[in-house]
Amino acid sequence: MSVSTHPVRESAALLDGARSARAVAREHAAEADRRYRLEPAAAEALTAAGFARHFVPARWGGTAGGVADAAQALSIVGEGCMSAAWTGGVMLALGRMCANLPAEGQQEIWGDGPDVHLAGSVLPAGRVEAVPGGWRLSGEWPYASGVDFARWTTVGGLDHSPGEPVFRHFVLPRGDYTVRETWRNVGLRGTGSNSVVVADAFVPRHRSFTHAAVLNGSGSAADPPCHRIPYKLFNGILFVAPGVGAVREALHEWARWTAGRREANRSRTVDRPSVRFAVSTAGTEVDTATMLIARAAAAADLAEVTPELPVRSTRDFAAAADLLVAAANRLFRVSGTHGQAESNPIQRVWRDVHCMAGHSALQPDQSADGWANHVLGGGSIA
Numbered sequence: 001m002s003v004s005t006h007p008v009r010e011s012a013a014l015l016d017g018a019r020s021a022r023a024v025a026r027e028h029a030a031e032a033d034r035r036y037r038l039e040p041a042a043a044e045a046l047t048a049a050g051f052a053r054h055f056v057p058a059r060w061g062g063t064a065g066g067v068a069d070a071a072q073a074l075s076i077v078g079e080g081c082m083s084a085a086w087t088g089g090v091m092l093a094l095g096r097m098c099a100n101l102p103a104e105g106q107q108e109i110w111g112d113g114p115d116v117h118l119a120g121s122v123l124p125a126g127r128v129e130a131v132p133g134g135w136r137l138s139g140e141w142p143y144a145s146g147v148d149f150a151r152w153t154t155v156g157g158l159d160h161s162p163g164e165p166v167f168r169h170f171v172l173p174r175g176d177y178t179v180r181e182t183w184r185n186v187g188l189r190g191t192g193s194n195s196v197v198v199a200d201a202f203v204p205r206h207r208s209f210t211h212a213a214v215l216n217g218s219g220s221a222a223d224p225p226c227h228r229i230p231y232k233l234f235n236g237i238l239f240v241a242p243g244v245g246a247v248r249e250a251l252h253e254w255a256r257w258t259a260g261r262r263e264a265n266r267s268r269t270v271d272r273p274s275v276r277f278a279v280s281t282a283g284t285e286v287d288t289a290t291m292l293i294a295r296a297a298a299a300a301d302l303a304e305v306t307p308e309l310p311v312r313s314t315r316d317f318a319a320a321a322d323l324l325v326a327a328a329n330r331l332f333r334v335s336g337t338h339g340q341a342e343s344n345p346i347q348r349v350w351r352d353v354h355c356m357a358g359h360s361a362l363q364p365d366q367s368a369d370g371w372a373n374h375v376l377g378g379g380s381i382a
Contacts, residue, residue: 015072105209119147137200247327250346315371
């Protein structure tokens with residue numbers, strides 16, 4: 001396999017690609033929600049937009065791009081379908097994670113080009129047995145978003161061969177696992193976050209990396225910021241940015257629809273104080289979430305890591321998720337029975353955003369503890 005000579009795509013190309021993917025995702029959003037998986041056209045549009053290559057090292061033709069560009073692109077796609085944007089976020093995450101593979105493993109995945117759809121289950125599940133030259137894996141790993149379209153999938157596991165267990169990620173080609181349809185959640189249905197089933201597959205050493213390497217980043221000034229910085233500086237963005245676009249679009253759709261609504265007494269719905277308060281407050285909540293994410297993304301791209309930055313960023317990701325949930329709740333409540341119809345996209349956004357907020361990277365108590373420990377332990381506040 002030869003190293004790709006694909007040109008590096010600039011941020012403008014990713015954002016243009018995201019707008020094209022948004023149109024495709026919007027067209028198929030209702031069907032993805034009904035079928036519990038993306039339509040193939042939407043999955044292909046995400047790869048064509050540049051999500052798969054955005055955090056891939058430049059040596060393989062990848063962009064090794066910025067976090068702010070990724071956040072904006074995810075928000076754009078989220079306006080059309082939050083499940084599609086979520087899948088794009090997973091593609092971004094896996095590109096960054098697999099950049100920790102040894103060179104031989106990277107070449108095996110990206111040697112023919114960087115536009116490779118990757119999926120993964122991060123949970124350290126299954127059985128891992130060290131054998132000469134690598135490991136043998138068996139078991140089942142849940143929540144692999146977009147796995148139906150992936151060419152490679154990572155699974156997590158504990159390697160006990162050094163003595164103390166080491167949390168590692170293992171990369172498997174499509175032929176080494178099967179997909180079991182287990183995803184029947186109330187929201188983010190289109191992500192198709194099904195389970196990966198592995199039956200005694202061999203994983204060579206060049207297709208594995210430690211979780212610690214992912215979390216720490218390379219720390220090398222020679223690497224681009226997206227590979228250099230700790231993973232927690234931007235991990236939450238990949239899951240909350242799709243919600244920004246989804247709730248923003250729901251707010252616009254709700255406002256257009258409500259402008260023409262009439263009450264039972266034929267008075268205008270827009271004249272109700274509760275309705276006017278809801279739209280104003282929801283707008284503020286979406287804007288505040290957007291600003292929190294933008295600040296965290298800008299800080300990640302600067303790559304000037306301080307003790308405060310990781311705990312501030314994770315705190316802000318959780319706060320942004322809470323703001324988006326609050327905004328979605330307001331819109332849903334004042335939408336009445338019409339807003340509860342399965343055909344109304346507002347109820348889908350409401351379901352999707354609540355599921356987003358349940359992600360482990362967005363939990364408010366854990367994020368608050370990190371920030372509190374920093375501040376109350378004598379840390380400075382920027």
